[in-house]
Amino acid sequence: MSLHIVRVVLDAPIDRSFDYRYQPSDGDEGMPQVGQLVAVPFGRRSVVGLVVSTGSSTDVPPEKLKDIAHCYHNIPSFDKAWLDLCRFAASYYHRALGEVALNVLPKIIRQNKQKSIEKALGALDRMPKGKTAISVGKPVLNASQQQAANTIINATGFSAFLLYGVTGSGKTEVYLRAVAEKLSRSPDAQVLLMVPEINLTPQLEERVHSRFPEENIALLHSGLSEGQRLRNWLAAMTGTARIILGTRLSVMVPAPNLSLIVVDEEHDPSYKQQEGLRYSARDLAVWRANYLKIPIVLGSATPSLESWRHVQMGRYQQMELPERAMENVSHPEVSLIDTSSEPVVDGLTQPLVAAIQKRLGKNEISLLFLNRRGFAPVISCNACGWMSTCHRCSAYMVYHKTGRLLRCHHCGLARIIPKCCPDCGNLDLQALGQGTQRIEENIRHLFPEARVQRIDADSTSRKGALQQAFDSIYRGETDIVIGTQMIAKGHDFQNLTLVGVLDPDTALFSHDYRAGERLFAQLMQVAGRAGRNAMKADANPAQVMIQTRYPKHPLYQAMCQRRYDAYIHELMEERKMAGFPPFGYQALLMAEAKDINKAMAFLQVAKSLLAKHHGITVSDAIPMAVMRVANVERAQLLVESVSRPLLQSALSDWLPQLKAQKTQVRWSIEIDPLSI
Secondary structure: OOOOEEEEEEOOOOOOOEEEEOOOOOOOOOOOOOOOEEEEEEOOEEEEEEEEEEEOOOOOOHHHOOEOOEEOOOOOOOOHHHHHHHHHHHHHOOOOHHHHHHHOOOHHHHOOOHHHHHHHHHHHHOOOOOOOOOOOOOOOOOHHHHHHHHHHHOOOOOEEEEEEEOOOOOHHHHHHHHHHHHHHHOOOOEEEEEOOOHHHHHHHHHHHHHHOOOOOEEEEOOOOOHHHHHHHHHHHHHOOOOEEEEOHHHHHOOOOOEEEEEEEOOOOHHHEOOOOOOOEHHHHHHHHHHHHOOEEEEEEOOOOHHHHHHHHOOOOEEEEEOOOOOOOOOOOEEEEEEOOOOOEEOOEEHHHHHHHHHHHHOOOEEEEEOOOOOOEOEEEEOOOOOEOEOOOOOOEOEEEOOOOEEEOOOOOOEEEOOOOOOOOOOOOEEEEOOOHHHHHHHHHHHOOOOOEEEEOOOOOOOOOHHHHHHHHHHOOOOOEEEEOHHHOOOOOOOOEEEEEEOOOHHHHHOOOOOHHHHHHHHHHHHHOOOOOOOOOOOOOOOEEEEEEOOOOOHHHHHHHHOOHHHHHHHHHHHHHHHOOOOOOEEEEEEEEEOOHHHHHHHHHHHHHHOOOOOOOEEOOOEEEEEEEEOOEEEEEEEEEEOOHHHHHHHHHHHHHHHHOOOOOOEEEEEEOOOOO
16 A cells, blocks of 8 residues: 655744655545645644645655644645745745744644634635725826826736835825726736735725725734634635735735735835844745736835835836825925024924924924833933943833833833932932933923823833824824824824924934934935825915934935935945945844853854855954843844855855854844844
8 A cells, every 4th residue: 555645844943844644534635735734743742734745655664654633624725826935935034944834824723723713714704705896986196196007007927116206195096096907807816915014004904995895805914813813814815805905924925816016115124024034025025926927016205225226227117206196285394403503402492392382373283203212211320320221131221201110122121210329329310311201291391281192102002092092183182293103104194284303313323324214214204294185375384393413414405305316326325335235135143142252152153164155255243232132142243245146055055054053052044134
């Protein structure tokens, strides 16, 4: 009797497969196929695996060969396109195939919860498949929007489009026109719409639902319950949902009939996963579109340098939306307040305070942007110089006035503020710097009659609090909004006519070479919240006021002129001279240990193993910017090359050697790191 052997990969960092025996039983639906999920014994546990091949022979001795416990015949097998996407991600990011493929599955499937899976499939069977797309409530497009939409709609095969449009230029409307056309051409077509952050998803979901009321929409992001994620994931996998809307994890969802991919705010660093498989969802989306021979649209008001470079090289086609979409809506006026000559009192200059007062008098909304939560970044003793450092991290503990707590934003440690200096006993402890809580307190003191809303990770930690805060602004129940980057993008606040940017200068002198690029994107996004609706004939233009000690810096000058293209040209020249991305390719080896010397010693050995590889540059091992987090000390080693194939080849040879090292150091590799 011939053997039925099934080769399976598991969710493990081991880059190997395991052979199991398949024995048919009464009522069995047949031998598992490639791409099918199975439950198999592994040690003392039963785990879920993915079938990667079948055959009739194995090297495993018969007495050690175990039987497959269960076949998931009720879940469709993954197609070749999805398996190849997982194989590419595993190869490029140097992870095991099983670790990639099984980690992107809903947790309920990975945990082999049969009853929950059956319940979700039953709900799916009762869900009617979406009808041919009926797009309702379409606004009139301007000439630039219409041209961009037509270009996307008429594209055949793989085409990558960079939709470069100022904030408020109507990029979302262009996406929706292209989606409507793709869905109307085939009853089975699917589209994937990606956004960088969860708090942008509900607003876009509402807009998509209102535009396509007959369609099922699969929503995928980390804020869903496990049951919701399973149902939506299965709806996308089976084609029941023709519109898939999600954050970075949605790029790996199996969708058998994808015809269009849209990546909104393609420059956003949130598209890069920072734990486990450190993948770039944007880059995987481009690879997937290329593999499937379908168009992909990358939209942004501040495109990444990588995408800009692809346009220069002719790989992407750029389409520009230079004006705001609504009639009678102009760009806000950007002005710089020189804080070297204009005193800053409690975080605010007098010109900004006067501007807020003026907007309050007209019943208009002002937004104050400070990307630093808490009351103050640190408290200090004037007598001896003591600072509120975290004893578990090489970082300061932030003063949170609510609860009178010091909190570390790296490890989460919290403690009560001391009544006196722990070192010298001085009672006069000072809060240094400004956080959103402190600005809120100052604003309430200056404008006691104003309705103030603070939006940051602290004020919106309770479930539903963020949406409640946004709803309050939309209903016109707020006069002044104070917030972090959570409010910088994607929101269309009515009657918001003033944006004040507080203390943006720290990013200008960061050790991270991408800091300037990110700061410009952040400023453009938050500036874009102002004046998005048609102004009255007698109204003052919307304003953006930036407080800075360096008003002559090229970044701020480009902001005033709304010339991102000019600033990005300067950044490109700097990157080219330094050999940094997009003109070079990088990998970052990170090591963690209780003792920094052990981490550094491991990295020195790692560096020596790369000595024989030509075309590779290896920097010296250095401690990370925040060296210690939760009593674990960290160091890094940067590997660079002007050739991606050379770098990948070196890593393929190098990483197995590192895995063979006997060490207590915990290490990981990141390809195309966003910060070094």
